[in-house]
Amino acid sequence: MCGIIACKTHSPSAAYLLTGLRRLEYRGYDSVGIAVRTAGGDVVRMRTIHRIDALERAVDDWDGAAFGGVGIGHTRWATHGQATEVNAHPHVDCTGRISVVHNGVIENAEALRRDLASSGHRFATGVDSEVICHLVEQRLALTEDLLAAVKGAVVALEGPWAIAVLEESTGRLVVAASRSPLVVAHTNVGEFAASDITALADWVDEFQVLEDGDVVELTGVNGWHDPDKTVVTPALARFIWRAGDSGRMGHADFMSKEIEEQSECVARVLDEVGDRISTGALWSDLGLQCFDRVRVVGCGTSLNAGHVIGNVVRLLGGLPVTSTVASEAGGSVFEPGTLMLAISQSGETADVLNAIVDDAAGGSPLLALVNNPHSTLARRADAVMTCSAGPEIGVAATKTFTCQIVAGVAVMISALVAAGRLSRTAADTLVDDLRRLPDRLAGAGSVAECIVPALADELVDASGFVFIARGVGLPYAAEGALKLKELSYRWAEHYPAGELKHGPLALITRGTPVVVVDDGSPKLATNVSEVRARGGLIVSVGPLGSSIPVVDGPAAPWGPIESVIPLQILARSLAIALGHDVDKPRNLAKSVTVE
Structure with missing residues (x-):
């Protein structure tokens, strides 16, 4: 964890990387770094355990060769190894030819490390991500093509990962993903990849999401290059970034701003779905069958929101509801007629994604409640309900909590109407109560x-x-x-x-x-x-x-x-x-x- 960005731009890449990394700050991090290719063909790495301001100062103070248009960046939240500059990304191989940033976890890193070390590879850290550099290095000994080397290297990886690989000698840039989010975008300023579309918000309004196992090169020409044609180019998705999303708008911190925004955000949710709640259409439009019981799966704040939604199903519909901590979902017993409601703000929560695999979910239909309709959870679900909170920069959830509740309550009321468990008259009264919430929250x-x-x-x-x-x-x-x-x-x-x-x-x-x-x-x-x-x-x-x-x-x-x-x-x-x-x-x- 926690965020990566890569770019091949028509002007120096460092400025784009720093802007993107600032957009990723909200995910939380304890170190940050970039690797940028210079006009002279070298790759310069800059890393710090301080905030992005410190990295920006290092870039401003750089007096070497001018930065070129190719680079990668990373914000790290330590999982393997302490939060030190040595452990910060980007990591390199034995020769310095390959620089890598990685989001996720390599579950078989220790076994790979032993095999690579026995082959003569020298490791500078205990970080799981470093094995990727040496795997690519090893494959480059068999093929001089970076894209082929990365394709060969990632076959050995187990666990969720998204990577960007920069080759010093050629300036080539390859990205890949499996069970971890990565989006790519072609813009008039260059090609980008990032673990979160908000990192690219300043330049992007359309993007594509890598599917599991995709390995592609950012060429700086067409934005999506795989000469072997083994990757199907995914459809474009659109991204809307409101002007106030990235700034504090006069507030001392983002949390203050996002607390205040809750009444507005809830009003937006109700404007989007309110007319379809009491008719049952909100539920019917999802294409899911009616259910006899609900299992809520989530973590932290999202699970708390799930408890609220579950109370509504239980009190209004008289249906049994079970709430499960996602990290403890293994071994759950599912009964026929169960709807699985998986809740995650980001839609990328590993514990939730693991809880919804077919054998764990027992074949139950899956409704995802997320803030990101393009997330992994949304793509894997049978239907998606978005909570429409907008980007939330503060790490501690605020407006996503209230929006999850309102969106979740809305769709459950609609489901009960569609199933004949709640009258339309009763639902109309509930919707009227929901419409009063923005004013009550503001008050x-x-x-x-x-x-x-x-x-x-x-x-x-x-x-x-x-x-x-x-x-x-x-x-x-x-x-x-x-x-x-x-x-x-x-x-x-x-x-x-x-x-x-x-x-x-x-x-x-x-x-x-x-x-x-x-x-x-x-x-x-x-x-x-x-x-x-x-x-x-x-x-x-x-x-x-x-x-x-x-x-x-x-x-x-x-x-x-x-x-x-x-x-x-x-x-x-x-x-x-x-x-x-x-x-x-x-x-x-x-x-x-x-x-």
């Missing part, structure tokens, strides 16, 4: 911005937090605890409020912050009393009279979604008070392409 943001930052200042010395809720409020307590952990680096655990007396009350001492997501459950007051009796500090998010009064009216089947805004603001405010980078929390990545 919650206004209230929270006035109250939460000062509250966070009071809690800055707390070593840990407990989040509690009941029923439909519980997924929001889980998401609030996750956000606080991600950003503040304080421990935070969530529990069903009724479980406090079965163990978690041992955590409560005088002053322990207990965040209560109040959905109006009458039993919740007793649980809050239990905390107060032990000296816990109650911070309630709920209706009028709460510490943060943002929930308007009785809880809907999807729960008190307004509560997520102050929970996000609390995590952000606390992190800022502690001096943390809220856009790039430590040790975390946005697109988690390893298991």
Whole structure:
């Protein structure tokens, strides 16, 4: 992990690489580097364990031969080997002829390393990606053609990978992918490849997605070259980049901007699908059969959104729902009539992709809920529902969470109507409630911005937090605890409020912050009393009279979604008070392409 870019451009490539790498920052990284061919025919590598600003300064300070138009770049999130400059990409072979950037994991790297070392290859790092350089080097001893060498080399690789290979002597650039995303684009400024289309947003509005096993050369002429004609050129896809997607637009950080955007994003989702919910058309248009039960698969924030969606199916349709952590999906038993709902913001989450393989999914129809309709998960699913949140730059998910909920709830309500399990009249009432959400989210943001930052200042010395809720409020307590952990680096655990007396009350001492997501459950007051009796500090998010009064009216089947805004603001405010980078929390990545 975590992101690669390669280009063959008509002007110096370094500027394009740096811009693309900045677009990839949101995925999270702990080192960054480029390899650029100079006008003199050499390849210069620059790497750093600092931010892209440091790499940009190194490029500006370069006083050697002018940079040419061919280069590769990488942001790394360490999986094999520590985050050091030596371990940073690009990596090279024994001679320096071949430079490689790689996204993914080579699962058989150690076995390949032993074989290559026994053949005389010298390794500079313990990083799995380095074996690719030496495999290509080995194949070049048999053929002088880079494209053929890469095709031969990747046959030995096991696991998900996407690579770009630069040859110093010729300036040739070959890219390949298997089970890891890679897109290519031909533009009027040159040819590009990247693990994420957002890296190319400044120059690209059409692109193509490599299929598993594709190996092609960026020629700088036609954008897609395979002389053996073994690769079918995929169809063009279009990419729309809104002007405000790449900038903070006056906000101190992207997280602040993306929290504020949630009401607008939810309105956009409802504008796209609202008229087709209560008719059942939203579901019917997907081409899937009706179902008798649902299995939700996801990780982290996406799984929390899945719990909300599952509650709606259970409460409105009376259907059984199972939620599964994707990394633990192996061995799941599927019953007939099951719909598998796989949720991933990026659509590239390795754990989710592994959970949907045919033998694991039991042949169940698969509906993907993603923010990227061109992602691997979307391409492998039987049908796709996009959450239309737009690019999310902050590593900690905010607007994708709310958009996943609204899109997922919309399609499930529509499915229940199509199956005759919910009347159109009832669905119309639910859709009316959904259409009020943008205003409610905006109002919650206004209230929270006035109250939460000062509250966070009071809690800055707390070593840990407990989040509690009941029923439909519980997924929001889980998401609030996750956000606080991600950003503040304080421990935070969530529990069903009724479980406090079965163990978690041992955590409560005088002053322990207990965040209560109040959905109006009458039993919740007793649980809050239990905390107060032990000296816990109650911070309630709920209706009028709460510490943060943002929930308007009785809880809907999807729960008190307004509560997520102050929970996000609390995590952000606390992190800022502690001096943390809220856009790039430590040790975390946005697109988690390893298991």
